Amino acid sequence: MLVGLAGDTGDLPLLLEVRKTDFDTACGLSEIPEPGASADELQQWARELDESMFGTNPSDEPVSTWTDLARDQGMTDLARVTLIRELDSIFMDQSRLRRPKVPRSLATDPLDWLARDFEELGDLPQALRAQRLYAALQETAWDRASAGYTLARLEREAGRLPQAADSLAAVRDALATPGDDSLLHWQRVNLGRFIAEEHYRLTLALADAGRPEETRALLAAADAVFGELSGNAANGVRELAERTAARVREVN
Structure with missing residues (x-):
């Protein structure tokens, strides 16, 4: 252009x-x-x-346009400060997330991209802030499960292992009592695979942290989720499941 x-x-x-x-x-x-x-x-x-x-007015551009440009040019502090201000403004006024034509419905995508941008910048505490609120505002069981296992991953990577275990427990609750039909086929698709994988990865982290009781408890939960998977979803997790089981036997 x-x-x-x-x-x-x-x-x-x-x-x-x-x-x-x-x-x-x-x-x-x-x-x-x-x-x-x-x-x-x-x-x-x-x-x-x-x-x-594109248009001619820079103020019409979303914040992500400028933060992405700043990050790509190495101005990570500028990008981070701008993103924090954007996240703070949403925390202060969550009505900003309401859809104009459907006021009772929330558009939570801004929190999703904020969490991703903070993670790319290496700022896990801020990524966790955004992801926690994002997970809390999800309305369907599928979205709660998806946001929950991502939250658990971030918590694990930040070293917050008990919090990660709690997040995965909430994911299992969503699978067990969804309240809608959005999770009818979770066992056959990547969502089920990703949830099982995060269970096993957290189990390994707990084992490495010297927490044997929590390790064994989460392994049992991981195996239960794995047992529900079918076809390719299960095959994609099998090697990780076997490696995790072997690691837990070493702990015992």
Whole structure:
């Protein structure tokens, strides 16, 4: 778009090469003028692309646009401070998450990307803040289970093993008493695999931390979840399950 705005028709071969990169660019840049077009036609295309995809007001861009740019340029402290302010503002006013046309429904995606961005920046405490609230606000059993095992993973990676065990217990509660039909097939898909994997990884962490009773208890829970899996979901976890069982035998 920026190249097109310059209005140099000598750049058209370059733009057309970019359009050929892959299927997405072929679709997204399908309106690029063909060779022989005038400078006015090139600039008109660029202005229309700018208006439809970007706009002219930087304040219209989501915060993530600027924090991603700052992180990519090595300005991690600036990105982190901006993200903390964004997370603080949501904690102070959760009504910001309400959907304008469905006020009783929440759009919790901002918390999800905040947790991911903090994790990428290596700030696990802030990632945990965002993920805890994200998990607490989920409405379907599937979303509660998915957010819960991610929360457990972050807690494990932060060394908060008892909290991680509690988060996985909440995940198992969601599986056992979902309250809706969103988890009808969790045993057959990656969600079930990921939940089982996190149980075994936390079991290994507890064993390494010298907590034998908690290790044995969580291994039993992990095996129960694993026993529910079917097909490829179970096959994907089997090696980790066997390695964890061997490690727990060493602890005993």
